Amino acid sequence: GAVVSQHPSRVICKSGTSVKIECRSLDFQATTMFWYRQFPKKSLMLMATSNEGSKATYEQGVEKDKFLINHASLTLSTLTVTSAHPEDSSFYICSASLRSYNEQFFGPGTRLTVL
Amino acid sequence: GQNIDQPTEMTATEGAIVQINCTYQTSGFNGLFWYQQHAGEAPTFLSYNVLDGLEEKGRFSSFLSRSKGYSYLLLKELQMKDSASYLCAVNRRGGATNKLIFGTGTLLAVQP
Secondary structure (H helix, E strand, C coil), rough: CCCCECCEEEECCCCCCCCCEEECCCCCCEEEEEEEEECCCCCHHHHEEEECCCCEEEECCCCCCEEEEEECCCCCEEEECCCCHHHHEEEEEEEEECCCCCCCCEEEEEEECCC | CCCECCCCCCEEECCCEEEEEEEEEECCCEEEEEEEEEECCCCCCEECCCEEEEEEEEEEEEEEEECEEECCCCCCCCCCCHHHEEEEEEEEECCCCCEEEEEECEEEEEEE
16 A cells, blocks of 8 residues: 655654654655644544645644645655644644545654643 | 534444444535544554445445445454544545545444
């Protein structure tokens, strides 16, 4: 199956700093990548949908200026959490698909802890 | 609006069969996925239904009734390693891009 990686797997940062999370599709070209957030014992919440070469589409309630998404190539999307605060601490998961209506392949997730 | 409901927790015995239900209300329905997620890990794909009926894959089966907005995941011959969260996700058409809308997840505990 298709493999998606995320880096870093775990990050701890101070409040007010920015954190970048990378999502890569290793063996296929992903036209669409998705970013999710998952709080403890909760389900995945879609944050934004990212198509290569175009601006991300954010879900209602997600601040686009706080969560910057860049999808510069067919194998890489990045999520930058700007001016992170403790309430941003969460498990961030990306997924990738070959076409927008196909199965999504999930990355292993990034655990962000903001002190 | 959209709404996807699953039981929060279930308990079952090793070797037994368990059925996890999922009901949904959504526009633009384009199929339903089931994922397994162990704590601290990403979801892994189990099944996909877009037409009514039963899809069987080894110890796992998934059923869909579009008219009733209902699906279930059936796990047979339960093993301890099946203890995990099971997520029902509706694939929803949204403009140019389909999106997955996840249910709350069902935490399954398999006991000896």
